[in-house]
Structure formats: structure tokens, C-alpha cells
Amino acid sequence: MEDEVSKCINCGFCESVCPTLPSAGFVASHGARGRVDLGLSLVNEIRTGKRSLRVSDPFYSCLDCFACLQVCPAGVNAGKVSHLAREIIAETDLALPQEKDLAAMIVSVTMEKMNPLGLRRECARWSSGLSFSKNSTTLLYTGNMYQLMPYSFALGRAGKILGEEAFVSASRFIRKHPDIAGITAFMKNAPMEKNVNLYLRSIYTLLRKAGISFQYLGEEEPYPGTFIYDLGYINEFSIYAERVTDIFRRRNVTEIITIDPHTYDLLKNQYPRYVKGFDFDVRYYAEYLQNLEFRKTGERVTFHEPCHFVLRDVKDFDLKRMIGNVSKMELPERSGKRVMCCGGPAELLFPDISKNVSDERFRQLKATGTESIITACPVCFSNLKKDDSVEDVSSFLLRHLM
Secondary structure, X not given: OHHHHOXXXXXXXXXXXXXXXXXXXXXXXXXXXXXXXXXXXXXXXXXXXXXXXXXXXXXXXXXXXXXXXXXXXXXXXXXXXXXXXXXHHHOOOOOOHHHHHHHHHHHHHHHHHOOOOOOHHHHOHHXXXXXXXXOOOEEEEOOOHHHHHHXXXXXXXXXXXXXXXXXXXXXXXXXXXXXXXXXXXXXXXXXXXXXXXXXXXXXXXXXXXXXXXXXXXXXXXXXXXXXXXXXXXXXHHHHHHHHHHHHXXXXXXXXXEEOOHHHHHHHHHHHHHHOOOOOOEEEEHHHXXXXXXXXXXXXXXXXXXXXXXXXXXXXXXXXXXXXXXXXXXXXXXXXXXXXXXXXXXXXXXXXXXXXXXHHHHHHHHHOOOOOEEEEOOHHHHHHHOOOOOEEEHHHHHHXXXX
């Protein structure tokens, strides 16, 4: 962390693009520069052996979008600082109790059930009636991300209803008794479930139309461990990633088709760092659709680009070109390297900040005046689904397939 924070020249350019700073009422510690300054203080405390800071709030509220890095003349990444700080927090007592308990609950249930809510069976139901190739070495890996959105949405709402103290108490209890996590199966948002199931089946159909044969793990499919990694529990993540990889190897997988930006980024860029010999060919499903033909229409749409594609060292898979070839595509005022996050990653721990970010981003998207808003990430879809104009790119493309 010291190498990262020591580069900061305190110019403040990062604050002009940080989504959480205005959404947190311009409290400095909830902005990119404030996080870097706190990171420097944290480094000094570690160097001197002191442990007085209780600074988990600013680092946990960071969305990891990396927008700050795009405008920093010194090349400082406040998102990286936040992640490194979470790693320190996970190993110390620097976190506030409510955040530590909730984070520990998520990690505990995921390690035990290989799904943050213990819902592997529910996450496989979208595939009912579909056929897959058991002998294919290509795997369609959903990572459970789309399927978890109806439950995470309801879980966040339950936290508001219960209040902080009761929610923390419940988190502590579930942490000690992971089997109880399955009760969240009764808390789903039914309309959201209908939407994500449609999108999963749309992705399946597009891939089959492209002539791709693949297997699917069904109820055996594990969550990739995104929360464990994002919360800074690196030792646990390393163990967990090995377990996921073992499942891939037992099924003789050589090629992995991912369907969301978070899972793609995690498997492509992080798994090789923590799993020895992780040599799978990891791809995003849009790569397989380049030869499909789509009908050109006069429909006007706005595309919300995923942060994990455009603000990281990841290619965009020609999503903009594909959408633009089908429709009259518009981009909002913040797009490309200045794209604004949907706020979704902060929803569980900081629902108010998350809502403020998503409200502002939704305003920007609607300001283009188009008929539809197209997303390509389940987290973005869930957080921006404020009316019926929001649609996932999978069903949009399928509707226009020739």
C-alpha cells in the first residue's frame, strides 16, 4: 500500500469523478482522495505499531470502479488502496463491529456452502428443460451472479426493515450456523427473478445459435468467491479459489465461458495469481457472438458500460459495436474512461450511498432521451432497474437476432 499512497500529490482530480463522494454528502473520507489520505495514515500506524484508527467505513464504501485512476496525473488508484486496506482490516480489529460481522457472515457462509446465501439449488433452476453437452470441455459458468440479484435486493431491504442492531445480530448468528442462510430463499424479489432467468436463457440461446457446445454444472456450480475477494479476505479466497478450480478440473474443463464482468475479471485476472496452474481459457460470452447476424432497427437506446470492462485492463468485447449495429445507440454524459458506476457494489453495507449513486447514474442515462437503457452486468441491472426501460444486453440482442 505504501507504494500506492506515497505517489499522491493531493491535486484532487480524483474527487471530480468519484461516485461516492457526493453520494455520501461530500464527507471527505468517502471520496477517493480521502481514502488515499487515510491509507497513508494507516501505513504510518502500521510502521509505528499503533492501532488507533477505525477506518473501515471509507474503504468498504469504495465501489472499486477505478474511475479515480483514469484522471490521476500521478497514477494513484484509490480503489487499489481501498482493497489493500480491506485486506489489513480483515486481519485486524480495525473494522467497526457491524461491518466486521456482516463481512464475516458472508465469508463464512460462502466457504461452507460455496454460495454466499447457500442457494446453489435455487441458482440452477433457470436451466430447467435446457440441454447441455456432458462431454464438452467448454463450460458455461454463470458464477451465480445473475441468480443472486433477486435475493441480494431483498436482503438489503430486510436490513433496512430490521434496523442495524437486529441485522448485525442476525449476521452473527448465521455466521455461526451457515445452514440457516438458506432461509433467504423465501426473501426473493419475484419480478427480478423472472428478469434474470430470462437473461440467462437468452445467453444460452445466443450461444447455441452461434454453434457453441458446452456443459453446465447445475446444482454443483459454485459461486466464484467475488465477495470474499472484494472484502479483503485473501487467505480465505486463496483456499476457496482452489476448491472452485478443483471442480473445474474434475469436469475436464479447458475453456470457461463467463457471462458477467465481475466473474470474468475475477477468473481472468485474480485466479491465476492465487491458484497454481490455473491455465483455463477464460472468455466472455459476447466473444462467441461476433458471427451472428442481427436486424438493424430504428430503436434508440442508451448503453451503460460496465466498470469492470471499460475502467480496467480488459477489452470491451465490441459490445458497443454490436449494440450500435442493431440500434441507434447513445452514450450518457459519463462514458468510456469516465463512465460512472451504478453503485451496486456498496448496496449491502452502505445502501444509502448505493441508492444515491444509482439515482444519479439513472438520471444521466435517462437524460439521453432514448427508449431503452441497456446494461451488460447483473449488478448494474439490479441497481438501475427503476423502471421498465432497463434491459440486459442478452435479451436485447436475442430480440434482434436474424
